[in-house]
Amino acid sequence: MAVAALNANKLRAVLTTLGVVIGIGTVLMMGWFLAGLDSALEQTLSIFGDDVLYVAKWDWTGENWLASRNRADISFNQYQQFKQRMRTAEYVVPTADAGAKKVQFGDLQMNGTVIMGAGFEYSHVVGDAIARGRFFNEIEDENALPVAVLGQQIEENLFPNVDPIGKTIRIEGMPFLVVGTMPKRGALGADFLDRQIIIPLRRFFGLFSKARDLTICVKAGGADKLENVRYEAIGVMREVRSLAPEQKNDFAVNEQKEFRQQMDQLRVIVFGVGIAMTGLSFLVGSIGIMNIMFVSVTERTKEIGVRKALGATRRSILMQFLVEAVFLCLTGSLIAFIFTSIVALIGSQVLKEQAGMTFLSSTLPFSQIVVAIIVSVIVGVLAGIIPAFRGARMDPVEALRAE
Amino acid sequence: MSGSSSAQRENAAGEIQVIHLANITRMYVMGSERIYALREVTLGIRRNEYVAIMGPSGSGKSTLMNIIGCLDTPSSGDYYFNGELVSTMNDADLAAIRNRQIGFVFQTFNLLPRSDALRNVELPLVYAGVGSSERRERAIRALEHVGLADRMSHKPNELSGGQRQRVAIARALVTRPSIILADEPTGNLDTKTGDEIMRLFEELWRQGNTIILVTHEEDVARHAARIIRVRDGRIESDGPNEHRLASMEPAPAKGIA
Ligand SMILES: Nc1ncnc2c1ncn2[C@@H]1O[C@H](COP(=O)(O)OP(=O)(O)OP(=O)(O)O)[C@@H](O)[C@H]1O
Ligand SMILES: [Mg+2]
Numbered sequence: 049m050a051v052a053a054l055n056a057n058k059l060r061a062v063l064t065t066l067g068v069v070i071g072i073g074t075v076l077m078m079g080w081f082l083a084g085l086d087s088a089l090e091q092t093l094s095i096f097g098d099d100v101l102y103v104a105k106w107d108w109t110g111e112n113w114l115a116s117r118n119r120a121d122i123s124f125n126q127y128q129q130f131k132q133r134m135r136t137a138e139y140v141v142p143t144a145d146a147g148a149k150k151v152q153f154g155d156l157q158m159n160g161t162v163i164m165g166a167g168f169e170y171s172h173v174v175g176d177a178i179a180r181g182r183f184f185n186e187i188e189d190e191n192a193l194p195v196a197v198l199g200q201q202i203e204e205n206l207f208p209n210v211d212p213i214g215k216t217i218r219i220e221g222m223p224f225l226v227v228g229t230m231p232k233r234g235a236l237g238a239d240f241l242d243r244q245i246i247i248p249l250r251r252f253f254g255l256f257s258k259a260r261d262l263t264i265c266v267k268a269g270g271a272d273k274l275e276n277v278r279y280e281a282i283g284v285m286r287e288v289r290s291l292a293p294e295q296k297n298d299f300a301v302n303e304q305k306e307f308r309q310q311m312d313q314l315r316v317i318v319f320g321v322g323i324a325m326t327g328l329s330f331l332v333g334s335i336g337i338m339n340i341m342f343v344s345v346t347e348r349t350k351e352i353g354v355r356k357a358l359g360a361t362r363r364s365i366l367m368q369f370l371v372e373a374v375f376l377c378l379t380g381s382l383i384a385f386i387f388t389s390i391v392a393l394i395g396s397q398v399l400k401e402q403a404g405m406t407f408l409s410s411t412l413p414f415s416q417i418v419v420a421i422i423v424s425v426i427v428g429v430l431a432g433i434i435p436a437f438r439g440a441r442m443d444p445v446e447a448l449r450a451e
Numbered sequence: 452m453s454g455s456s457s458a459q460r461e462n463a464a465g466e467i468q469v470i471h472l473a474n475i476t477r478m479y480v481m482g483s484e485r486i487y488a489l490r491e492v493t494l495g496i497r498r499n500e501y502v503a504i505m506g507p508s509g510s511g512k513s514t515l516m517n518i519i520g521c522l523d524t525p526s527s528g529d530y531y532f533n534g535e536l537v538s539t540m541n542d543a544d545l546a547a548i549r550n551r552q553i554g555f556v557f558q559t560f561n562l563l564p565r566s567d568a569l570r571n572v573e574l575p576l577v578y579a580g581v582g583s584s585e586r587r588e589r590a591i592r593a594l595e596h597v598g599l600a601d602r603m604s605h606k607p608n609e610l611s612g613g614q615r616q617r618v619a620i621a622r623a624l625v626t627r628p629s630i631i632l633a634d635e636p637t638g639n640l641d642t643k644t645g646d647e648i649m650r651l652f653e654e655l656w657r658q659g660n661t662i663i664l665v666t667h668e669e670d671v672a673r674h675a676a677r678i679i680r681v682r683d684g685r686i687e688s689d690g691p692n693e694h695r696l697a698s699m700e701p702a703p704a705k706g707i708a
Contacts, residue, residue, distance in 0.1 A: 354561045357522060358622070359550020359578035362542050444522045448561070 061376070064340050067333025068380030068427065069387065071326050072420045076388040078322035079416030080409065082315060084396075088407030089311045094175045095233050095241065096304040099271045101278055103130070103285055104263040105299060108306035119298045121261035124253070126288045130264060133284045136277045138269030141167040142249055145263075146256040151245065152218045153206040161202060162244045163219060165252020165259075173265045181213040181228030184248055188227075192250035196224040200232040201242035219245065222255060274303070333380070334431035341373050341435035352439050353447030366440040373432025377424035385420065388412060467534050468495040469630065469661060470519055475528035477514050477684075488514040490684040491528070496663065498629065501656045503675035503692070504665045511684040512665045513634055519663065520553055520632045521545045550578050554623025558635035560615040562607040562622075568594060569603040572622045579626055593621040597651060613644035620651055630661040637671055649674050 102108070105119045124142065131140040143166045151161050171183035177197075184195045196217065203212055212226045224247060233241040252259070268277040278301055285299055345352070352365055360368075389412055396408040477489040488511045496502055504512050517523035518530060521537060530537040532548060540548075549555075562571045572590040581589070594603055597617040607615055616636060623631055631652070637645030653674060656662050666672050673696050680687040 350561070351563055354563065355574070355578075356546070357520070357549060357555045357561075358575040359546050359626070361546040361578075364546075364578060445517050448522070448557075 061340060064333065064336030065376060065380040065383065067329050067336050068377050068424065069333075069384045071329035071333050071427070072381040072384035072424055073388050074322055074326045074329060075423060076384060076412055076416050076420055077391065078318060078326070079419065080388065080392050080412050081318055083413040083416070084408040085311065085315060085318070087409070089308065091233075091407070092307055092311075093304045096307065097173060097175060097267065098304060099268040099274050100173055100303065101266040101268070101274070101281055102263050102302040103266060103281055103299060104302060105261055106302075107300040108302040109309065112300070116300070120289075122264065122299065123260065124249075124262060127262050127264050129288045130281075130284055133287070134266070134280060136268070136273065136280050137266045139169050139172050139265070139267040141169045141173050141265045141267075142262045143167070143170065143265060144249060144252055144256075144259050144261065146252070146259040149220055151202065151206065153212075153215060156206045158202060158205045160243060161199075161219075162240050163252065163256070164244055164246045165249035165256075166246050167249055170246065170265065173267045177230060179229050179231035181226070183228055183246075189248045189250065192248055192254060194222065194224045194251055195227045195247065197228040197230060197246040198226055199230050199242045199244040202245060203229045219247070220255060278303075330427055333377075334427050337373055337376055337428065337431035338435060340376070341369060341432050342438070344372065345369060345435045345439040348439075349442065349447050349450035352442050353444050353450065356442075356444040357448065362440040365442075366436045369436035369439050370429055370432045373436065374425050374428030377428035377431075378421070381420050381424040385412070385417065468531075469498050469533055470494070470496040470663075471531040471534075472518070473529045473531070475515075475518060475525045475530060477511070477518065477523065478526040487684045489518070489525070492684070492686055494679070494686065494689070496661065499656070499659050499661055501652075501662045501674070501676040502664065503672035503678045504663065504681060505667060505669075505672050505678060506681035506687070507667070510681045512667075512681055514684075515681065516632055516634050516663070516665050520555060521548050546578070550575055551626050552628050552630060554620075554626070554628040554631045556616070556619050556623050556631065556633035556636045558638040560607070560612075560619045560639070562615060562618055564607050567604045567606050568599060568610070568618045568621075571607070571618055572625050575622060575626045589625055590621070593625040594618070596624070597621045611644075612640050613647060616640060616644075616648055617651070620648070624655070629659075630663065631655060632663050634665045635667075636664065637666070637668070642670075645671065 096102075103122070105122055106116050107113070127140075127142045134140050143164055145165075146163045147160075149159075149161050149163050151158050168184055168186045168189035171177040177183060179200070181197075183197055184193070187193075188195050196219070198206075198212060198217075206212070206217065207215070212229055215226050216223045217226060218224070224245075230241075230244070230246075247255075266277060266281055268274045281301055282297065285301075286297065289298055291298065352360075355365060355368075392408070392412055393410050396410040399408055472492055472494045475489055475492045475494075476487065479486040479488060492511075492515065504515060506512050514523065518525055521532065521540075524538070533552070537545070562568075563574070566574075569587070569590050572593050573586045576586040576589060591600075591603065594600060597620050599614060599617055599621065602610060602614060602618075605614075607618070610618065616639075620636075633652070636652075637648055640648065649671060652662055652664065662675075664671070664675060672678055673692065673694055675692055676695060677690065678692050679689045
């Protein structure tokens with residue numbers, strides 16, 4: 049009978065700890081994922097620059113999408129007028145994109161690349177532009193020479209064992225000389241960056257006659273100057289686009305903040321799901337712990353009486369059971385930690401290979417471990433406090449009489 | 452009331468009574484009924500007395516013992532411990548008295564079943580805040596004193612009844628309390644083992660401890676120097692023991708733990 053009771057208690061202890069394991073596990077997983085998201089966001093933001101405005105027909109937030117569609121393209125001529133009139137900006141650089149193009153080198157071929165035409169100063173606008181070789185220069189730009197800078201994935205696919213610098217690739221059948229390669233830049237929300245090839249804008253126009261809509265990159269030269277530059281850019285662009293005072297802007301001035309907003313939405317979803325799961329499992333876990341502590345206090349009524357007769361204060365009895373509850377929770381969180389570490393180790397690898405999610409770390413962030421310990425101590429104390437109080441407040445004579 | 456009780460707190464020789472109960476009543480309310488476990492009990496015990504409390508079952512002996520041991524609270528009346536009114540003390544004060552001034556010995560031993568003898572004896576020292584190495588040392592000495600040096604790592608269920616009670620006595624002695632309270636300490640033991648335990652109490656008394664013992668066996672009570680008889684919650688008689696056993700007189704003077 050005693051053995052059966054013990055086993056029943058063991059089962060209950062395991063089930064109880066499971067609630068805590070899931071709760072702490074969720075906290076850890078959430079922290080792991082959000083930390084990955086954060087690092088990805090930082091990476092993306094550093095590429096787009098925190099002092100760069102992107103003047104375009106399209107609004108990156110996705111708002112005004114219908115209106116954006118009907119707006120006139122930003123032409124090269126408008127860009128030239130814009131650049132000429134801008135006073136406060138450090139760089140004003142035009143770019144244009146054409147997607148899903150075929151690229152070849154020798155026998156190897158790659159589809160789905162993104163060709164970007166850009167001014168030669170583009171390398172000053174974005175962070176981390178060149179890994180090896182160089183960006184194309186002013187002369188190559190002015191003369192629309194067929195030179196190209198390759199994204200990391202293109203280099204990987206077309207030049208598995210060869211140094212691409214100085215080789216000739218074909219874009220839509222036309223030969224281009226590779227002058228530089230870009231480092232791995234693809235991050236969350238911007239994974240196309242690694243499938244990008246940058247060529248001089250004038251050359252781009254020759255190749256893709258229909259892609260005439262420009263995005264003008266405006267580098268402020270410091271995040272503190274951004275608002276002034278934005279103010280000027282809007283004014284200048286309105287002039288260039290010949291807008292009457294009562295007309296709304298028919299262009300958007302985008303910046304990396306829009307990425308941050310999109311990322312924040314994702315973060316809210318992850319956080320919301322995580323909190324709901326965590327809350328639920330902690331509820332289950334703490335009810336379980338409370339239950340097991342009530343059982344423990346009842347089973348040890350006699351022991352409480354003896355301890356009081358020997359000089360235990362209410363406080364020391366309270367502490368004894370609180371420590372026990374916290375210990376249960378910490379055991380649970382240790383199991384959760386081991387389990388989540390394994391998930392992070394395997395998960396980061398699998399998600400990288402299967403879903404291209406390169407931003408997840410293979411280890412848990414240290415701050416999350418600290419949080420998990422603090423949370424489990426709090427849950428233990430909260431779940432244990434009522435049973436512990438019951439034990440502490442027992443009448444010693446009655447407790448001693450218990451069997 | 453306070454005038455008479457303060458007079459009673461001192462005896463004729465002017466000694467302060469370590470335990471003084473004045474008109475102590477302990478009442479339980481069971482539904483509409485009132486059960487009186489003690490009625491208006493007045494009692495004084497001096498240092499180094501050896502008192503046996505006797506009486507039929509249900510007469511209130513254990514209740515009296517629990518009140519003396521600061522485990523139970525009287526419904527009315529004043530209890531002075533070492534001249535201090537117990538009803539004004541808080542939980543920590545009471546715990547400190549139980550820890551340092553009083554050693555309890557129970558009929559059913561009340562050892563913690565999952566802890567070995569040494570850990571059981573160390574327990575009061577834990578609550579006294581004694582550091583672990585000194586705790587161990589003192590617990591070992593207390594166990595040696597009761598003749599259990601070779602049973603220290605045994606769990607209670609690996610010990611005989613007499614051995615268990617000796618562990619309990621070592622536990623009661625380890626904080627060097629001046630008062631030993633024993634509620635039927637030989638009740639669960641055979642006569643021979645019971646005699647061994649009584650010899651231990653005798654020795655403790657000779658070393659200066661105050662011993663208060665509950666029993667309903669005349670043979671056991673005969674060891675005491677004073678016998679208090681209780682009936683229906685009242686003291687029926689209280690006086691020196693005329694039949695005190697003389698065989699114990701030459702006790703070995705060994706230092707306690
Ligand atoms: N918790 C309680 N509730 C109600 N009545 C109680 C309670 N505790 C004790 N009593 C009553 O008080 C009276 C005295 O009890 P007590 O335990 O002091 O007797 P005792 O002299 O120790 O008896 P025994 O020799 O059987 O141990 C008894 O009538 C008992 O029924
Ligand atoms: Mg009794």
